[in-house]
Amino acid sequence: xxxxxxxxxxxxxxxxxxxxxxxxxxxxxxxxxxxxxxxxxxxxxxxxxxxxxxxxxxxxxxxxxxxxxxxxxxxxxxxxxxxxxxxxxxxxxxxxxxxxxxxxxxxxxxxxxxxxxxxxxxxxxxxxxxxxxxxxxxxxxxxxxxxxxxxxxxxxxxxxxxxxxxxxxxxxxxxxxxxxxxxxxxxxxxxxxxxxxxxxxxxxxxxxxxxxxxxxxxxxxxxxxxxxxxxxxxxxxxxxxxxxx
Amino acid sequence: xxxxxxxxxxxxxxxxxxxxxxxxxxxxxxxxxxxxxxxxxxxxxxxxxxxxxxxxxxxxxxxxxxxxxxxxxxxxxxxxxxxxxxxxxxxxxxxxxxxxxxxxxxxxxxxxxxxxxxxxxxxxxxxxxxxxxxxxxxxxxxxxxxxxxxxxxxxxxxxxxxxxxxxxxxxxxxxxxxxxxxxxxxxxxxxxxxxxxxxxxxxxxxxxxxxxxxxxxxxxxxxxxxxxxxxxxxxxxxxxxxxxx
DNA sequence: CTCAAAACCTGCAAAAACGCAGGACTTTTT
DNA sequence: AAAAAGTCCTGCGTTTTTGCAGGTTTTGAG
Numbered sequence: 001x002x003x004x005x006x007x008x009x010x011x012x013x014x015x016x017x018x019x020x021x022x023x024x025x026x027x028x029x030x031x032x033x034x035x036x037x038x039x040x041x042x043x044x045x046x047x048x049x050x051x052x053x054x055x056x057x058x059x060x061x062x063x064x065x066x067x068x069x070x071x072x073x074x075x076x077x078x079x080x081x082x083x084x085x086x087x088x089x090x091x092x093x094x095x096x097x098x099x100x101x102x103x104x105x106x107x108x109x110x111x112x113x114x115x116x117x118x119x120x121x122x123x124x125x126x127x128x129x130x131x132x133x134x135x136x137x138x139x140x141x142x143x144x145x146x147x148x149x150x151x152x153x154x155x156x157x158x159x160x161x162x163x164x165x166x167x168x169x170x171x172x173x174x175x176x177x178x179x180x181x182x183x184x185x186x187x188x189x190x191x192x193x194x195x196x197x198x199x200x201x202x203x204x205x206x207x208x209x210x211x212x213x214x215x216x217x218x219x220x221x222x223x224x225x226x227x228x229x230x231x232x233x234x235x236x237x238x239x240x241x242x243x244x245x
Numbered sequence: 246x247x248x249x250x251x252x253x254x255x256x257x258x259x260x261x262x263x264x265x266x267x268x269x270x271x272x273x274x275x276x277x278x279x280x281x282x283x284x285x286x287x288x289x290x291x292x293x294x295x296x297x298x299x300x301x302x303x304x305x306x307x308x309x310x311x312x313x314x315x316x317x318x319x320x321x322x323x324x325x326x327x328x329x330x331x332x333x334x335x336x337x338x339x340x341x342x343x344x345x346x347x348x349x350x351x352x353x354x355x356x357x358x359x360x361x362x363x364x365x366x367x368x369x370x371x372x373x374x375x376x377x378x379x380x381x382x383x384x385x386x387x388x389x390x391x392x393x394x395x396x397x398x399x400x401x402x403x404x405x406x407x408x409x410x411x412x413x414x415x416x417x418x419x420x421x422x423x424x425x426x427x428x429x430x431x432x433x434x435x436x437x438x439x440x441x442x443x444x445x446x447x448x449x450x451x452x453x454x455x456x457x458x459x460x461x462x463x464x465x466x467x468x469x470x471x472x473x474x475x476x477x478x479x480x481x482x483x484x485x486x487x488x489x490x
Numbered sequence: 491c492t493c494a495a496a497a498c499c500t501g502c503a504a505a506a507a508c509g510c511a512g513g514a515c516t517t518t519t520t
Numbered sequence: 521a522a523a524a525a526g527t528c529c530t531g532c533g534t535t536t537t538t539g540c541a542g543g544t545t546t547t548g549a550g
Contacts, residue, residue, distance in 0.1 A: 074398040076483050082401055084394040095387040098380075104391055127380055131373035134383070135343075138372065141386035142340040146349055148393040149329040153319040156327055156400060156442025160537065189498065197401025199538070204499050220546060221497065238321045405507065434528065444508070449529050465516060466527065 011045035011114050013066050021066055023090030024116075025140060026126070028133040033126055042117040046070075046109040052093055055106040061119040063093040068113025069175055073194075074105045083194045085148070086110075086174035092140060096123040154238045160198050164206040165234050167196040168225065183225040253297075256290035256359055258311050266311055268335030269361075270385060271371070273378040278371055287362040291315075291354040297338055300351040306364040308338040313358025314420055318439075319350045328439045330393070331355075331419035337385060341368040399483045405443050409451040410479050412441040413470065428470040 013019075015038030016026050026037055043066070046052050052063055052070060065087055072085035072093065084105065087093055093107045098120060118126070127134040151170075155163055168185065171192075177183045189200040189207075196203065207223065210216040215227040225231065232239070258264075260283030261271050271282055288311070291297050297308055297315060310332055317330040317338065329350065332338055338352045343365060363371070372379040396415075400408055413430065416437075422428045434445040434452075441448065452468065455461040460472045470476065477484070 072394065074395060076398070076402055080402060082398040084397050095391070096383070105394060124376075124380060127383065128376035131369075131379070134372055134376070134379040135369060137383050138379070138386060139340075139342070141383060141390055145386055145390045145393060146340070148390060148397060149317065150319060150349060152329050152393060152397050152400070153321070153327040155397070157321055157325055200498080201500085201539070202537075208499070445528080446509070446530085447507070453529070 011043050013043040013114055013116060015039070016041070019066075021090055024064055024066070025090070025092070025133060025136045026064065026116075028136045029126055029130040033130050033133070037118070037122065037126060040119070040122050042119075044115050044117060046113045046115060048109055048111050048113075050109055052107040052109060052113075052115060053103055055103055057103055059094065059097050059101045059103055059120070061094070061117055062096050062123055063107070063115045063117050065089055065091050065093065066114040066116055068115070069110040070107050070113055071110055071195075072105055072107050081194055082197065083191075085144070086171065086195070088175045092137070096120050098124065154235075155197060158235075158238060160196070160202050161206050161209070162235060162238070163196040163198060164192065164203055165210070165231055166238075167192050168223075169231060169235065170195065172225070172228075183228065184219070185223040185225065187223075188221070253289040253291050253295070256288050258288040258359055258361060260284070261286070264311075266335055269309055269311070270335070270337070270378060270381045271309065271361075273381045274371055274375045278375050278378070282363070282367065282371060285364070285367050287364075289360050289362060291358045291360060293354055293356050293358075295354055297352040297354060297358075297360060298348055300348055302348055304339065304342050304346045304348055304365070306339070306362055307341050307368055308352070308360045308362050310334055310336050310338065311359040311361055313360070314355040315352050315358055316355055316440075317350055317352050326439055327442065328436075330389070331416065331440070333420045337382070341365050343369065399480075400442060403480075403483060405441070405447050406451050406454070407480060407483070408441040408443060409437065409448055410455070410476055411483075412437050413468075414476060414480065415440065417470070417473070428473065429464070430468040430470065432468075433466070 016029070016034040017031065017038055019027070019038075021027075026034065029037065044052075044063075046068070055073075055075060067089055070087045070091075070093060071083045072087065073081050073083050075081050087107075093115070094103060096118070127137065154166060158166065171177075171185055171187065172183055189203040192203045193200045207216060207218070210231075211218065213230075215225070215230045217224045217226050261274070261279040262276065262283055264272070264283075266272075271279065274282065289297075289308075291313070300318075300320060312334055315332045315336075315338060316328045317332065318326050318328050320326050332352075338360070339348060341363075372382065399411060403411065416422075416430055416432065417428055434448040437448045438445045452461060452463070455476075456463065458475075460470070460475050462469045462471050
C-alpha cells in the first residue's frame with residue numbers, strides 16, 4: 001500500500017444529537033453536551049491511503065470514526081511498517097492530552113473515511129461533565145488494552161501460519177463482518193503480512209494451503225472465506241478466552 | 246516460577262488522604278473523595294507468586310498497586326504462560342465493569358505486594374465525581390495501550406536476541422530502575438523468556454553473548470546490567486519513539 | 491481490447507529458532 | 521557440611537522462517 005500525504009477534506013456529518021452511528025461513545029453524553037460537541041467538533045473526510053495523523057505529529061485531540069476503516073501503524077527505522085490495530089465505525093483513534101505530546105504511532109485510512117475530530121479541551125469538557133461518557137471511554141481503552149495484550153501473547157506463541165489465520169479473523173472481527181454466507185477480504189498480501197507480522201511470501205504460501213484445504217477461495221486477488229468455523233478451529237489452542245469479540 | 250493459589254491477607258495501608266504513594270491516580274481525587282475511597286477500598290497483601298486475580302474469574306473491581314511488583318499473564322491451552330505486562334507502584338491491574346464480566350487474563354505478584362481493591366461501584370463513583378481522576382485513568386489506559394501496541398510492533402520485527410535485550414529494558418522501565426551505577430535483575434531465565442516470548446535456552450545464550458560483550462555481569466543467577474546505554478543502542482533501530490518511558 | 495505495471499505464487503538455499511540432552515553451577519534442605 | 525533439588529549453560533540435529541529469483545496472473549489505463 002502506498003501512503004500519500006494529502007489534504008483532508010471537510011465533510012458533512014449529522015450533528016451529535018441525531019447521529020445515526022450508535023457505536024459512537026459520544027452517544028453516552030447528555031443532550032446538552034451532544035449539542036455542544038456537535039457544534040464544536042470538526043468533521044473530516046480522509047481519502048483512502050492517507051494519514052489521519054502521522055507518527056511524530058503533535059497531539060491536538062482525538063478522532064472518532066464516523067464511517068470507514070483505518071489502521072494504526074508504526075514504522076521502525078528500517079522503514080518496515082507494522083499494523084498494530086484495526087479500527088472501524090465508532091472507534092477512537094489517537095488520544096487526548098492536556099500536555100504537549102506527540103503521536104508515537106500513525107493512523108491511515110483504509111478506505112474513504114469520515115471522522116469527527118475532538119480537540120483536547122472539548123474532549124476534556126465532555127469527560128468532566130458526562131460521567132457515563134467518561135466511563136465508556138475508560139472501557140474502550142481498557143478493552144483495547146486487553147485485546148492488544150492477548151494479541152501480544154498469541155503472536156509470541158503462534159507459528160507464522162497461525163498468525164496469518166489470526167490476521168484473517170482479526171480483520172473480520174474489527175470490521176464487523178458477521179458469519180454470513182461468504183466473507184470477502186480485499187487486502188493485498190503485503191497488507192495482511194503487516195498485520196500478521198510476517199512477509200508477503202508467507203501469506204501467499206498460507207493462502208495456497210488454506211485453499212487446498214477448502215477453507216478459502218479467491219476471486220482474482222480478493223479472498224473469500226468459505227469456512228469460518230474451520231478457520232477458528234485452527235486457532236482453538238490459543239483462543240480460550242475470546243480475543244475477538 | 247511456580248504459581249500457587251492461596252488466600253490473600255488483609256494488610257494495613259495508610260488511608261488515601263495521606264497516602265505516600267504519589268504515583269497512585271487516586272491522588273487526583275478531591276479530599277472528600279479520597280476520604281470516601283480510603284474508607285471503602287479493601288487492602289490486600291498478596292504473597293509472592295500468588296494470583297491477584299485469575300484468568301476466568303469474575304470482575305468485581307480493579308486493583309491499584311500500593312507497593313510491589315506484579316505481572317499480567319495469559320495462558321494458552323498448551324499451558325504455556327506468557328507475560329504481557331509488568332506493573333509496579335501505582336499501576337492499575339484489571340479493570341472496572343458495570344456488567345458481569347470475566348478477566349481474560351490473570352495477574353500474579355512477583356514479590357510480596359500490597360494492593361488497594363476498588364469495587365466496581367466505588368470506582369464508578371470516583372470517576373463520576375472527579376473529572377481529573379477520570380482523565381488520569383483514561384490517560385493511564387491509553388498510554389498502556391500505546392505501549393502495548395509499540396511492543397507488538399517491535400516484537401514482530403525483532404530477532405529473538407533483540408527481544409531478550411528488550412525484555413531487560415522493559416523490566417527496568419516498568420519497575421522504575423533509574424540509570425544508577427548498576428542495575429540488578431533477579432528473574433529466572435524462564436521468567437525472562439516468558440516476557441520476551443521465547444524459551445529459556447535462548448535467554449541463556451543471549452546472556453552469555455551480552456556478558457562476552459561486557460554489557461552484563463552475573464552474581465550467581467542474578468543479572469547485573471553494567472552498560473545500559475549500550476543495551477539501548479542495540480535496539481536503536483526500533484526505538485525511534487520511546488516505548489519505554 | 492491491449493499492454494504494461496503491479497501483485498502474486500512457488501522453489502530453493504541460507505539463516506534463525508527450537509528443543510533435547512548432558513554436564514556445570516546454585517540454592518535449598520536436612 | 522553434604523546431599524538433593526532446582527536452575528543454568530551449551531552443543532547439536534531438526535524444524536521453521538526468511539528472502540531472493542523467476543515465472544504467472546491480475547489489474548487498470550488508454
